[in-house]
Amino acid sequence: MEIDIAEALRKKGLKVTPQRIAVIKTMIKGGHFSGEQIYSELKKTEPSISLSTVYNALETLKDAGIIRSFEAGGKTWYEMRMEPHVNVYCEDIGDIVDVDLDLSTLEKNLMEKGIEPRNLSVIVYAECSKMRKG
Template sequence: METDTIELLRKSGLKVTPQRIAVLRLLSKGGHYNGEQIYEELKKTEPSISLSTVYNTLEALEKAGIINSFEAGGITWYEMRRVPHINIFCVDTNEILDAEANVETIYKQLEEKGIKVKSLSIVAYSECANLKERSEGS
């Protein structure tokens, strides 16, 4: 994993730093994290890391196209999953689930209008009861 992370940073033109490696290691576990959660998790192993360093690192990784961010519930969330999908946000608990999505139609319609999509973020808002019923019925 560490070798893959270093190679990913180099290919993206980013300097390899312990902070970038630590953030990518955490995000590569999967799931969705906000900046505060990332900071709190990294402080356990990197006690000298600052919140501003975490946000600067997230910004650099996103600009390089390594991670995604999206807004849901007034919070910016970060994830490493690059495949277009729908983030389903539970308004009761701030839990986020991923759902596969065929977004080719959206890309095609935008291209026809001369719009080149750099990234696409789709967030659906749901109540937790709806999420539980859906996951139990699957």
């Protein structure tokens, strides 16, 4: 997924900063990240970056709708995947697995009740050690 990060930030009305670009470059590879994981990764190439700077960048990017966050296993996780999907938190192995399910019925039912979801995030806690591969 090749995107112009600076242009994406500008389109959302955000100032282009090296920290925001670095966070997005780390996350663009895909997956789920805690703030500490992103900080640890960025510290390798940006030794002067602070944990609070990483969290500030994450919150700004989340508020702008560039990334999303969810709570699972006592942590806040961040991801770039914005379309509705199910995040399965594997309690036994500590992984998070994306599962593509049609969530349109859930979204429709919510809207019929006058609830307009801006960030449809479904979290399932499960045991995954016996998960089928493929």
